[in-house]
Amino acid sequence: MRGIDAGYGRCESCGQLLRFPPPFRGARTALCPRCGSTVHLRRPASIQNTWALVLASIVFYIPANLLPMMHVHTFAGSSSDTIMSGIIYFLESGSYLIGIVIFIASIFVPTVKIFILIYLLLSIQRGWHHDPIRRQKLYLFTEIIGRWSMVDVFVVSIMIALVHFRGLSEIRTGLGALFFLLVVISTMLAAMTFDPRLIWDQIEFKASSRDLLKRDSASIQYDAPSKKDLHG
Incomplete structure (x- = not known):
C-alpha cells in the first residue's frame, strides 16, 4: 500500500x-x-472544469472559422477574410511562410490541443493505465504550443494599427477574431485546470491494488487447512 x-x-x-x-x-x-x-x-473539480472549458472552446471554434477575422475597406471596395480565406490569400500571393505559420497557429494548434485534452480526460475517467509517460508528455506539449495560438490575433492587431488611412484604406476586426480569442483563452485555461497528477494516481492505485491482492492470496494459501488437518 x-x-x-x-x-x-x-x-x-x-x-x-x-x-x-x-x-x-x-x-x-x-x-x-x-x-x-x-x-x-489535487485541484478541486479538475475534470469537470476542464471538460467545461474544452466544450466551450469547441463551441467558440465554430464561429471563429466561419465568421470573418477582419474587414478591409479601401477606395476600390471592401472585403472580408476568414481564417482559411486569409491563409489561401497568402499562399496564392506567394507568401508561403506567412500562410503556413497562420495555418499552424490558427488551425493546427487549437485543433490538436483540444483533441489532446479530450484524450487525457477520457483516459482518466475510463481508467486507462497504459503509457502514463506519453500522456504526461502530451500534457506538457499542450502547455508549450498553447501560446502560439495567439499569432493570428497578433497579426490582425498589427495590421489594424498599421493600416489606418481614412478614405484610402482601413482594417477593422471582425467577430471571428473575438471568437478565436475566446478559443485561445478557454484552451489555455483548460490546460491550467487539468491536474496531470491524476494520471499517476491511477498507476499508483493499480499497483497498490495488485500488491494487496497478492498479499490476500498469499495469506489465504498460508492459512488454508491441509488434507491431514481435515481428516484428523
Whole structure:
C-alpha cells in the first residue's frame, strides 16, 4: 500500500510543499504553515472544469472559422477574410511562410490541443493505465504550443494599427477574431485546470491494488487447512 499511504501538495501562493497523512485520496485540504493559504492535494473539480472549458472552446471554434477575422475597406471596395480565406490569400500571393505559420497557429494548434485534452480526460475517467509517460508528455506539449495560438490575433492587431488611412484604406476586426480569442483563452485555461497528477494516481492505485491482492492470496494459501488437518 505504499502508493496510497501519503500524498504531497504544493502551495500555490508561496510554493511550500506539504505532506498529507494517509489516507490521501479524495478532496483533501490543509493550511500552509508558511503563508496560511489553503493547499489542495489535487485541484478541486479538475475534470469537470476542464471538460467545461474544452466544450466551450469547441463551441467558440465554430464561429471563429466561419465568421470573418477582419474587414478591409479601401477606395476600390471592401472585403472580408476568414481564417482559411486569409491563409489561401497568402499562399496564392506567394507568401508561403506567412500562410503556413497562420495555418499552424490558427488551425493546427487549437485543433490538436483540444483533441489532446479530450484524450487525457477520457483516459482518466475510463481508467486507462497504459503509457502514463506519453500522456504526461502530451500534457506538457499542450502547455508549450498553447501560446502560439495567439499569432493570428497578433497579426490582425498589427495590421489594424498599421493600416489606418481614412478614405484610402482601413482594417477593422471582425467577430471571428473575438471568437478565436475566446478559443485561445478557454484552451489555455483548460490546460491550467487539468491536474496531470491524476494520471499517476491511477498507476499508483493499480499497483497498490495488485500488491494487496497478492498479499490476500498469499495469506489465504498460508492459512488454508491441509488434507491431514481435515481428516484428523
